[in-house]
Amino acid sequence: MIIQPTSLAALTWAGAASGASADSWRVGAVLAARTLGYSEQAKLVLQIGSLTVEAEPPGTQLPSQFQVRVLSLGAEPKLEILGGPPLDQAVSRALRERLPQQNGYAPLLATLGALAQRPLLRQLPPPLRAALALLEHSIRTPVEIAHAAGLQEAVKRSGLFLESQLAHPQTDLGMLGEDDWKAALLRLAATLDRGSPAHPPGDHTETAPPLAQRGLVAQPRAPMPESAQPGEVDSLLVRLHGEVHAALARLEVAQLETQASGAWMIEIPLQGEGGQDILQLQMTPHEDDPEQPTAWVLGFAIDLPRLGPVQGELQLRGLRLSVRLWAQRTETTARLERLFGELGQQLTANGLLLDQLTCQTGLPQPPGSRSAVLLKATA
Template identity: 65%
Template structure:
């Protein structure tokens, strides 16, 4: 929903969006809102905090009183309408407000790890730090891991999203969990880096991206290795690693906080690729369609491999029926995928799965963002 400021409150709205005249406009802040009426152009006039804005409501009606959460700032702030959304809890709001500006994708961290591996002087690092680096690299999955059902299940379980819940299990092997889990390995490395130097400052971003579940799956390209002068000077890379690890930890924790009580999870799995590392993004959602009397799972995924380019897919399983839709940015990649359709159909038929749809389109789909009750994109 695109929000335009009304003429009488434009300065107030612009100041609030910039964070100058209204200090309450921060990432994660919850503001009260209420509809005021409809203007001659048919736009809904709303009061959000101290600002009066216009909104073009695409569908449905807003309640007389509701709350919105600030997801991002900048030229086009994004607000999410909160009703019974689980993240309306004040403690969750505070945690999101702290971590959203700090988070970043895994690609920078994976590039820094690759650059460190090429420096012989890394062998001179303290043994505990070398061990922590090795454990983090050990947490990176291989393509063979995620192309097996059991391997993918294990990769999802150890992706960091379920770290604390696994630790809470009384029969769990806590030392092993802290080593084989992605978040556990990040926490171990972050603790050692904190001992070497003060924690790096949080990134100064004017526009902070909302949580992953709000955005939908997105293919993430591999980043080139950082170029730093001096093969014998590892400190610049260690400092860079410190910031990358903190940003990756914030990324995991934002995903954990945003999942809350929703029956949906966004999981990111680092993958060992050819001449580098990539990120597989997986979205799992349990769907209960009361209208049709059916329930099942929807699995979305996105991956950007150097040899194929961005690829995205969605699998809808309503046992025993399955629908598969794929998207590829490059036509050559779409053709390669379509050549695998016949053996895929044969394997599914052998498993007793009824295939309703199997298609591949050229071009990437627009993210649905269907986990927000209503997402407001504001223009100051």
């Protein structure tokens, strides 16, 4: 893997070359490097030798400490990362297989909503109707996640942790099968497979895969399929077949990436007004604060019909909390700011020290596509 800085976060290359770091930044030199976290522009901040650079995060997770070799200098020096841990071959192979198959939950939820409105749905075979009802039951409500215990349960039942819970000897398998999102998807997929073994590929244009290095994306509802056509339920079931398998692939991509990134990207379908919404959560430990085990960054993104896209980032260090919110609509920003007083009181009542609470109009820029081979750095 190559790092290609174009400038420094604190110093210019000219200043660095004329200072004490000039000797260390020579071609062939091996320098110590460590990750410092992320900047406000979602850039990866690295300390390399005595200098600090900002870079676009790579396609794989960097260790907290590593070494780089200087390959070239000049306006755009190149640094080779030494000893970076590659993904396990089995994980890499599984990712390559699932990434082309995956798709977001929004098209699946729209098709489920369309099916629920069809009177002919009552004529479907009982096993299929039971599988559809189980999947609908696994969709959480806003009331259920409005408190800590409910949100924790929704995270546990998001499908990301299904296999680990199955391996736990004290797990209630019956309850898990009824509440877990992935378990419900697997049951519906198996039921549909019995009627149509070869599922068509899903539509891969809706949303990016939920990989930690791609950042949070507020996902709007997908439009419901057009209705009032003969044989409509059959066509919806064909569509549903592909979308269920695409959703399973998306969830498995998130599970595989968690092993490599050390962060959790979780998507929770929610039952909203007149449709379903998707709450995306990203939980990352503070890699730059190993002495503080309670240091975490929690990000979230959601697109609600009444509020529009909203994103947030909560940084927790011990009992100190910083909250930053972003809303695409100006009226949503004003609406959230009117709740700041009540929110601050609730946080204080729970023993937290609020260092920052802000809301900005406009969403933060997503990191965008990143290569696992080339890392471009900017100040």
